[in-house]
Amino acid sequence: xxxxxxxxxxxxxxxxxxxxxxxxxxxxxxxxxxxxxxxxxxxxxxxxxxxxxxxxxxxxxxxxxxxxxxxxxxxxxxxxxxxxxxxxxxxxxxxxxxxxxxxxxxxxxxxxxxxxxxxxxxxxxxxxxxxxxxxxxxxxxxxxxxxxxxxxxxxxxxxxxxxxxxxxxxxxxxxxxxxxxxxxxxxxxxxxxx
Numbered sequence: 001x002x003x004x005x006x007x008x009x010x011x012x013x014x015x016x017x018x019x020x021x022x023x024x025x026x027x028x029x030x031x032x033x034x035x036x037x038x039x040x041x042x043x044x045x046x047x048x049x050x051x052x053x054x055x056x057x058x059x060x061x062x063x064x065x066x067x068x069x070x071x072x073x074x075x076x077x078x079x080x081x082x083x084x085x086x087x088x089x090x091x092x093x094x095x096x097x098x099x100x101x102x103x104x105x106x107x108x109x110x111x112x113x114x115x116x117x118x119x120x121x122x123x124x125x126x127x128x129x130x131x132x133x134x135x136x137x138x139x140x141x142x143x144x145x146x147x148x149x150x151x152x153x154x155x156x157x158x159x160x161x162x163x164x165x166x167x168x169x170x171x172x173x174x175x176x177x178x179x180x181x182x183x184x185x186x187x188x189x190x191x192x193x194x
Contacts, residue, residue: 008074016063023063027056030075034082041086051089055082134184142177145170 006025014022034055039048058081062068068077135143144163148154154162159170 009070012063012068012074016066016068023060026074030078033075034078037079038082038086042089047089051082051085054085058085134181137184138177138180142173142180145173146177146181149174 008026008029011022011026011029015026031052035048035052038051038055039045042048042051055078059078135146138146145159148159148162149156156167156170156174160167163170165173
């Protein structure tokens with residue numbers, strides 16, 4: 001029987017019952033996807049390798065403890081572990097993605113990735129919800145410009161026409177909106193990752 005055809009749940013079951021080779025099959029089966037996901041977040045081979053190792057150490061410990069919940073699918077569960085470890089890595093190294101004072105807000109680039117799998121779209125929705133909540137804390141004039149720029153994709157000329165202020169004022173409000181968003185993010189110690 002080909003390894004690809006053996007279901008993850010059977011391999012997990014076999015590993016828990018003492019078949020060490022079942023884990024090797026599981027890791028080989030999913031390592032490309034898990035590693036690629038980690039690397040796409042940290043852009044560093046060594047760091048990605050470390051987090052990849054830590055992910056599977058955690059997987060092994062959880063399985064050996066008998067704490068794995070049969071309800072959850074193996075791969076999404078592993079991906080969630082690796083996602084949490086990526087967040088831990090950024091927190092530990094004070095390397096939460098920083099935002100620059102540009103017209104655009106980096107975090108929004110994660111909102112526009114159309115090739116999202118189920119796992120990512122859950123995370124994407126969470127990030128969108130977090131960002132929306134943060135935006136609500138902004139002063140009204142800044143919020144208005146930010147929403148028009150990001151969500152309605154209007155140019156600063158169009159924003160200027162719509163709000164009846166000069167382009168420079170619209171640019172200034174956008175800039176302050178981003179500065180204030182960064183302050184809010186730091187104040188709440190919010191982690192934005194996709």
